[in-house]
Amino acid sequence: MASTGTSHVPSLNMADPRRQGAGGTCVTRVRPPAARWRPRAARGGRCRRQRRRARLRQGFLGRSPPLAPGACSRSPVQTCSAALPGHKHTQEGVSSRQRRAGLRQRRAGLRHSSQPGPGAQLGSGCESPAAAASSCQWITAKKEKRKGLRTTKKVLLLLVYCALMIALYLAPLGITSPCIMEESQLPPKPALVGHRGAPMLAPENTLMSLQKAVDCDVQVFETDVMVSADGVPFLMHDEELIRTTNVQAVFPERAALNSTAFNWTDLQQLDAGSWFLERRPFPTVQSLSAGDRREVARQRIPSLQQALEAAKQSNISIMFDLRPENHSDYQSFVNATLAAILQSGIPLQQVLWLPDGFREQVRQQAPGLQQVYGRKRLQNEEEPLLHVNLPYQDMSSEEIRQYRQDNISVNLYVVNQPWLFSVLWCSGVSSVTTNACQVLREMERPIWLLPSSTYLMIWIVTDCVSLLAILWAFLLLKKCSQRRQPAGECAWMGAPLPGSQAVPGHNSISRTLEMMPMFTGPVKYLYRGAGTVSF
Template identity: 75%
Template structure:
């Protein structure tokens, strides 16, 4: 008898999802730390940040303006030497570390690249692109053009230092304490700013108002926002010109130093001239405000104050452009120093120029030097930027950091070169480790 008809059993299809293969990078970290984290996302995120950072450094000058010193025919690597200094945006100021950031980025990429290479169908093209990019970054410093690539016997003399409002990192700017601190830095020039009080006394002040560097809001609240030239000398001497410094830049001065800071008053030009005379230091200043209706009388009072002080006239570097010919006649012994190119006649050849470093190329500095024109560049605070200007032949720089630049015995090119070499070596070892561990 035939067996009863039966419907063949149908196996149920499993609805269980097949887990995707686990990246070996995640397994590797799990075995080492017993923590399950998908490390690919953090690595990629950090890499994107580093690449973006490096790109900003490269295109920074196009976005924020030419805040750099570049010889003719510069390429992107030259920015490593060209970007820095006070008043420059943060990405530009860290320009020398572009190479380090880029190498760090490709080093982090070694883990996902190695993981992809070993555990997916071979991607030879990916590997070639990765190692090609890495090699190019390793060798990038060799393509950098810098005025510091020279023999030691070709190195120009170290630029002299001009104290920008004294030594403003060590003491309140434009105070006697600040200029006394700058003397300890071996500055050759006091750089400052002069105003004339309502009763005809030249005094030191950079801002048009007194609010930033004095307690004028407390002493004269109704007059706090008035121009500094509206105050008479007696009123100016009632102001505290030092305590603000302890709030903005708390220094390691000790109790005696803090007391000295708090005792600072607005100095007169006469007082600073005596300080310069005592130490045989030149003085250079802007006379403010240039658009004042009494500017010519400010010029006259200032020149008379200088002549009465007894300071040798050759120590005066006369910078104000207004009524310069009149000053030449009144005080022929003053050394004339010029700012913008338009401030001197085509027929005359200045002996000294005072220019922002951002507006002068290293080639122009060299040409000034060949023409026996002394170039003072401002404001230079970073040692590596000072190194470039030193190699280019700048005669002097105006700085806030005289205590730092004083200690430099030679340009820093070799220091940065060693940093780049060490970075490349460490990166190579990390990349090699990634490929060996994930094999």
């Protein structure tokens, strides 16, 4: 539908291509809302991006006729290519892929056209072969500068890498271990001291634990002693009874009291073994036999007198600490403990006295007890030490050897791992306190023991093998990089391309101009090789 005159009647005839009415006047076509806001590409036309691509493609690929030598053009590559004598500039037979490559080069030139220097003249067109030669010299100089920077970085990285490798190769010379020795120089195996008996096989500080320690060939039974309110020494480590007894069930109102607040009759009512089966402090509890489980359930808190009698029958020594050291009646605790030792009839040389409090009084009353100190010897020691008991972290291998040379017995605690026991064995320690007496008993020699010559040979062979592996990796990397290198990049380094032409007398310029036929394959070689020319 159409109308003439000054008024325009909307028409929905979308098929009229000429948009004219009957009288020759222009007819306005109103699109429905659904079609009005569609993208232009969806409506059958070209969007702005497509039109821009078309203009760039036409301007770069040159819809104009071939240029004469020395003339200028919008494309610097076309100008420099035309400046070469005898070169034919034509666009015949250009594929769509090559056109897209040219378009990308053109866009790159637009982005980098603001860079100063002779390269900017290439972006706007060169006027003569001399100008092209000057621009190409600048390109070559800039590429060589970047190449020099990359070479410097590579050299620095190589030096750092070589320094690290040399340090790693020489590190074994500074590594020492007590177990690097001849087998003939190996000291005797350290004696085992049962930490509260055999706590992995029975409840700690019980008669069953003492017996299990004896079965593991333990030479010393280590325990802790407290004194009850009525003056009876008994075996207990914690100041409270909650962890190792059922005091909360028997005496709930007094469960939080100190162990020394209970009478011996009250302590005898407590169960000292069921907690071991319920809490399972070690994984070895699961492997207990049915008979051992029944015996565990029958355990009670033993007195020091009972422990001394069991140690006397088993012919093992006993070492204990008297707790708590800060108690107000500590001196009475010492007297009660000494009385229990003297009444038990155990040989005094089998008792190792560890408490530091009132040591002089103990020496006067029982001079046959072996005094064990929980410290290192002093420089001005009045009386030489014969036994020390320290954590294994506090003693170095050199100190252990020195104490051994001075006939000082060194006991270190608590050692459970075989590798740690092996190191201390090689160091010459006298004994170790352990929870895993059943494991360390089976060790007949250290885990590893190497002569110094064998140790050095192992490291030399390892270093040689690793060096060969590194050299092989570098050679393989170089070979792979040479395979990936395109043939056009070799032309930049001096090898001429087949069918290329050069300007006589300009070696660096000719290398660039050899790759100037831009609308076929060599266009990417100039972009890769030069790196400073952008189109």
